[in-house]
Amino acid sequence: VNLRTLELTISYDGTRxxxxxxxxxxxxxxxxxxxxxxxxxxxxxxxxxxxxTDAGVHALAQVASVQLTCEHPPExxxxxxxxxxPWDVRVVNVRxxxxxxxxxxxxxxxxxxxxxxxxxxxxxxxxxxxxxxREPLDLDAMQAAAQTLVGTHxxxxxxxxxxxxxxxxxxxxxxSMTTRAGSALLLPPGAPGAVQAGRVDESTLLVYEVIGNGxxxxxxRAIVGTLVDIGRGRHPPAWMAALLEDGRRSDAGATAPAQxxxxxxxxxx
Amino acid sequence: VNLRTLELTISYDGTRxxxxxxxxxxxxxxxxxxxxxxxxxxxxxxxxxxxxTDAGVHALAQVASVQLTCEHPPExxxxxxxxxxPWDVRVVNVRxxxxxxxxxxxxxxxxxxxxxxxxxxxxxxxxxxxxxxREPLDLDAMQAAAQTLVGTHxxxxxxxxxxxxxxxxxxxxxxSMTTRAGSALLLPPGAPGAVQAGRVDESTLLVYEVIGNGxxxxxxRAIVGTLVDIGRGRHPPAWMAALLEDGRRSDAGATAPAQxxxxxxxxxx
Numbered sequence: 001v002n003l004r005t006l007e008l009t010i011s012y013d014g015t016r017x018x019x020x021x022x023x024x025x026x027x028x029x030x031x032x033x034x035x036x037x038x039x040x041x042x043x044x045x046x047x048x049x050x051x052x053t054d055a056g057v058h059a060l061a062q063v064a065s066v067q068l069t070c071e072h073p074p075e076x077x078x079x080x081x082x083x084x085x086p087w088d089v090r091v092v093n094v095r096x097x098x099x100x101x102x103x104x105x106x107x108x109x110x111x112x113x114x115x116x117x118x119x120x121x122x123x124x125x126x127x128x129x130x131x132x133x134r135e136p137l138d139l140d141a142m143q144a145a146a147q148t149l150v151g152t153h154x155x156x157x158x159x160x161x162x163x164x165x166x167x168x169x170x171x172x173x174x175x176s177m178t179t180r181a182g183s184a185l186l187l188p189p190g191a192p193g194a195v196q197a198g199r200v201d202e203s204t205l206l207v208y209e210v211i212g213n214g215x216x217x218x219x220x221r222a223i224v225g226t227l228v229d230i231g232r233g234r235h236p237p238a239w240m241a242a243l244l245e246d247g248r249r250s251d252a253g254a255t256a257p258a259q260x261x262x263x264x265x266x267x268x269x
Numbered sequence: 270v271n272l273r274t275l276e277l278t279i280s281y282d283g284t285r286x287x288x289x290x291x292x293x294x295x296x297x298x299x300x301x302x303x304x305x306x307x308x309x310x311x312x313x314x315x316x317x318x319x320x321x322t323d324a325g326v327h328a329l330a331q332v333a334s335v336q337l338t339c340e341h342p343p344e345x346x347x348x349x350x351x352x353x354x355p356w357d358v359r360v361v362n363v364r365x366x367x368x369x370x371x372x373x374x375x376x377x378x379x380x381x382x383x384x385x386x387x388x389x390x391x392x393x394x395x396x397x398x399x400x401x402x403r404e405p406l407d408l409d410a411m412q413a414a415a416q417t418l419v420g421t422h423x424x425x426x427x428x429x430x431x432x433x434x435x436x437x438x439x440x441x442x443x444x445s446m447t448t449r450a451g452s453a454l455l456l457p458p459g460a461p462g463a464v465q466a467g468r469v470d471e472s473t474l475l476v477y478e479v480i481g482n483g484x485x486x487x488x489x490r491a492i493v494g495t496l497v498d499i500g501r502g503r504h505p506p507a508w509m510a511a512l513l514e515d516g517r518r519s520d521a522g523a524t525a526p527a528q529x530x531x532x533x534x535x536x537x538x
Contacts, residue, residue, distance in 0.1 A: 013393035058394075079389065088393045120348065124282035124357045125327075125398070 001069045005101050006077070008033070008047075008064045009093040015128050015259065016088065019055040020062070029053075029089055033064065036084045040077065041070050050103040050266040051110055051215070056258030058129065061092065063266040065103040103266070109173065111211045111265040114224045114256065119203025130205065131224075131260035137206065137231030142177045144237040145230045146208065148244070149175040149223065155216055157247025158226070160255075163217035170219075174211040177227065179204055209264075218255050226253030270338045274370050275346070277302070277316075277333045278362040284397050284528065285357065288324040289331070298322075298358055302333065305353045309346065310339050319372040319535040320379055320484070325527030327398065330361065332535040334372040372535070378442065380480045380534040381489045383525065385497070388472025399474065400493075400529035406475065406500030411446045413506040414499045415477065417513070418444040418492065424485055426516025427495070429524075432486035439488075443480040446496065448473055478533075487524050494522030 010029065018026035022034070030047055037045045050063040072080070074094040081091045100106070117123075117130040118137050149172045156168040208224055226243065229235050243252050279298065287295035291303070299316050306314045319332040341349070343363040350360045369375070386392075386399040387406050418441045425437040477493055495512065498504050512521050 011393055013396075082390050087391070087396045090390050090393055092390065092392075121351050121359050121361065122356070123361075124280055124359055127282075127356045129394070 002071075003067050003069055003099075005065060005067050005097045005099050006074065007093075007095050007097040007101060007103070008066065008081075008091055010059060010062045010064060011090045011092050012059050012062065013088040013128070014053065014056050014058045017055065019057065020049045020051065020053045026055075027086070029059075029062070030064075032085055032089055033066075033081070033091075036081050037066060037068070039084065040072065040080055041068050043069075048103045050107045051263050053261075053263055054218070054258050057261045057263065058259075059263040061265050062263050063103045063107070063268075065097065065101055065106075101268075106268050107214075107266050108269050109211055109213055109267040110215065110263065111174075111209065111267075112215065112220045113262045113264045114208040114210075114220060115260045115262070116206040116208070116224070116228070117203050118206055121203060123203070126205070128259060129262075131257050133228060133231075135232055137228065138233060139177060139179055139206065139231070141233070141237045142206070142227045142231040145227055145240040146175045146177045146210075148237070148240040149210070153244045155219055155244070157243040157249060157252040158216060158219045158222040159249060160217035160219075160222075161249045165216055168216060170212055170214050170216065172210060172212040174209065175223075176210075177206060177208050179206055220261060221256040221258070222249070222252055222254075224253075224256035224260070228256065229253040271340075272336050272338055272368075274334060274336050274366045274368050275343065276362075276364050276366040276370060276372070277335065277350075277360055279328060279331045279333060280359045280361050281328050281331065282357040282397065283322065283325050283327045286324065288326065289318045289320065289322045295324075296355070298328075298331070299333075301354055301358055302335075302350070302360075305350050306335060306337065308353065309341065309349055310337050312338075317372045319376045320532050322530075322532055323487070323527050326530045326532065327528075328532040330534050331532050332372045332376070332537075334366065334370055334375075370537075375537050376483075376535050377538050378480055378482055378536040379484060379532065380443075380478065380536075381484065382531045382533045383477040383479075383489060383493045384529045384531070385475040385477070385493070386472050387475055390472060392472070395474070397528060398531075400526050402497060402500075404501055406497065407502060408446065408448055408475065408500070410502070410506045411475070411477075411496045411500040414496055414509040415444045415446045415479075417506070417509040418479070422513045424488055424513070426512040426518060426521040427485060427488045427491040428518060429486035429488075429491075430518045434485055437485060439481055439483050439485065441479060441481040443478065444492075445479075446475060446477050448475055489530060490525040490527070491518070491521055491523075493525035493529070496522070497525065498522040 018028050020029050022028045022031040033047045047064045047066045078094040115130045117132045122132045152171040287297050289298050291297045291300040302316045316333050316335045347360050347363040384399045386401045391401045421440040
């Protein structure tokens with residue numbers, strides 16, 4: 001039998017899912033994919049994901065690897081998988097990969113995005129995909145603190161207390177907070193149908209984007225909880241550097257809710 | 270008692286709603302607003318909407334008028350309404366209006382948008398807001414047919430057979446079909462986190478936008494069903510003009526599904 005290695009790219013709305021990893025109860029992305037693939041392969045299969053996203057976390061382009069013997073071309077596999085998966089999990093690409101390819105171990109960098117809605121209300125079209133923070137946030141302070149994270153640091157203060165990794169040192173190559181007008185998801189920019197200025201109280205979306213060689217459990221959400229504490233003025237931007245210096249998890253901000261987090265992209269060697 | 274007239278702007282995700290209008294069963298936008306306002310007013314109130322959107326149809330900026338005696342400032346009313354409404358209905362603005370203002374009768378023009386997803390799969394983030402058409406569509410033919418509708422015409426071929434309006438003549442000032450890359454709702458254009466070219470099979474979103482002085486029951490959805498028949502090559506673009514000339518409802522295309530339709534904007538004199 002010829003074993004082939006495939007790379008799957010998967011997009012999912014995590015709202016009702018228990019996360020990437022198969023659990024005793026509930027639907028996981030890994031479980032749904034393994035079930036659909038086993039049906040095509042005629043035997044149990046194991047799918048490896050680049051990032052083990054938690055319950056409620058979304059993915060624009062999670063990457064997974066799988067080894068199969070079945071001979072369907074990639075586009076047939078993609079169509080068959082999408083026909084059996086629920087609508088909130090879509091296989092957006094399938095391609096042949098080197099035998100050595102492993103979605104997690106071959107990954108060079110991952111991009112995560114966290115979306116905050118800062119204003120009096122959340123658009124119904126963004127409700128599932130943001131953390132709503134009503135109080136005004138100081139974007140400059142948050143951006144200054146976010147910049148501090150770039151480089152190689154010990155992220156122990158941002159590592160879930162239940163987790164015991166070999167090392168808590170990670171390298172971050174981008175860490176940036178930007179802003180854009182809310183209520184805009186379905187409005188092509190500059191479209192004549194954009195809601196009238198003055199007729200709508202816009203909320204502002206704050207988008208935190210971080211790229212790194214690896215992330216600890218809950219690391220992005222702990223960073224965002226800390227950035228929001230800084231944005232609220234509870235701590236100065238320099239607090240972030242102090243936490244990197246010698247912080248414990250209990251010193252940093254709370255873990256931000258899962259629903260604002262997206263795994264955006266995985267880069268490979 | 271001083272009666273004041275208020276203009277409310279409302280955004281809603283119509284997925285689970287029975288539409289704008291109050292029904293015997295299920296939650297309607299009108300019903301939810303009237304209930305929340307009656308609580309503030311201490312008496313029953315009637316809310317008039319600019320457009321009676323059907324079950325499943327969304328609104329970015331529906332407009333409603335209401336007369337109240339209660340003296341809360343507009344921003345207090347907005348906050349109180351949003352605190353009691355479900356997340357899928359948001360009051361995005363409240364302002365004082367002239368006593369003569371009526372959301373429906375004072376309306377000068379309405380803008381509707383219909384979103385088609387044309388490709389092998391639908392992004393989980395767009396699933397609730399598009400009609401998925403798998404077969405390739407001829408955008409040029411659809412755009413040519415869409416243009417035909419601009420002007421004052423008898424739209425009898427696009428009027429729901431259960432409806433008996435005084436006249437089926439309406440004036441359309443814009444009718445246009447444009448395209449944009451799909452899977453892009455949550456991606457700021459040009460962002461470094463945009464999913465890698467080549468790693469994702471993009472679906473294409475086709476966006477139909479129409480502005481007119483008024484619309485018959487199911488008119489936009491009947492137009493879209495007809496445009497899709499033309500895009501599939503079942504009829505030439507000139508079919509649209511022939512339907513305007515002397516079409517009956519049974520001659521035109523089927524009514525497109527509600528979930529792709531958005532009331533985008535209402536203009537007033």
